[in-house]
Amino acid sequence: MSDPIPDIEEGTGRPVEAGLFGVAANALAAIGTIWIFLLMFLIVADVVGRNFLSSPITGVAEMAARSVVAIVFLQISAAVLAGRMTRADFLVNYIAKAAPRLMRAIDILFLLIGAAVFAAITYASFPEMTKAWRSGEYFGVQGIFTIPTLPFRAIIVIGSVAAIISYLILMVRAATQDEDAAKAGS
Numbered sequence: 001m002s003d004p005i006p007d008i009e010e011g012t013g014r015p016v017e018a019g020l021f022g023v024a025a026n027a028l029a030a031i032g033t034i035w036i037f038l039l040m041f042l043i044v045a046d047v048v049g050r051n052f053l054s055s056p057i058t059g060v061a062e063m064a065a066r067s068v069v070a071i072v073f074l075q076i077s078a079a080v081l082a083g084r085m086t087r088a089d090f091l092v093n094y095i096a097k098a099a100p101r102l103m104r105a106i107d108i109l110f111l112l113i114g115a116a117v118f119a120a121i122t123y124a125s126f127p128e129m130t131k132a133w134r135s136g137e138y139f140g141v142q143g144i145f146t147i148p149t150l151p152f153r154a155i156i157v158i159g160s161v162a163a164i165i166s167y168l169i170l171m172v173r174a175a176t177q178d179e180d181a182a183k184a185g186s
Contacts, residue, residue: 018081018169025077025162032074039067059145066139066152073159080114080166107174115167122160129153 018025042060050056079085087110096103131137132149140146 018166021165021169022081025081025166028159028162029075029078032071035067035071035074039064039071059140059147062140062145062147066147070152070155073156073163076118076159077162077166080163080170083170085114104174104177108171111167111171111174115164115171118160118163118167122157122164125153125156125160129157 042057043064046057046060092103092106095106129150132153137149138146139149139152
């Protein structure tokens with residue numbers, strides 16, 4: 001039977017069973033993936049229109065610039081839950097073999113710092129989102145191409161909150177992992 005807790009020491013990247021939240025994180029990631037394909041289609045259509053039909057699609061640059069950030073924030077919580085955040089495995093593997101308890105403490109600290117970083121992003125982004133909601137703020141050049149900023153700013157806040165929850169789920173699992181193993185062994 002496979003262990004649902006990611007093997008943090010070896011960085012296997014096996015997904016964590018996170019129940020309904022895991023389903024929501026995967027749904028956000030799926031939306032981000034679909035968005036990537038739509039964006040690729042839009043960019044190709046713009047290139048074809050620009051080079052072969054002398055008729056570029058207005059606003060593609062603005063959409064692409066905003067979309068990249070939105071896609072990252074849509075997919076971040078699923079990446080965290082899957083244990084796919086960047087880390088120096090050569091050092092992690094060495095520490096895990098030499099001092100497993102120290103590695104667990106480092107993992108817990110890493111997860112706590114990850115949650116804190118996304119809490120700071122949420123704290124900084126939430127006022128911008130509410131400002132965009134109240135003012136009807138938009139990107140682009142009026143009269144040529146405009147798009148509301150609210151959806152993009154909301155995605156940053158939602159993605160950040162989802163990342164915080166993902167980090168906290170993993171932190172609790174990492175903190176209780178040895179206790180669970182000890183209980184299973186007795």
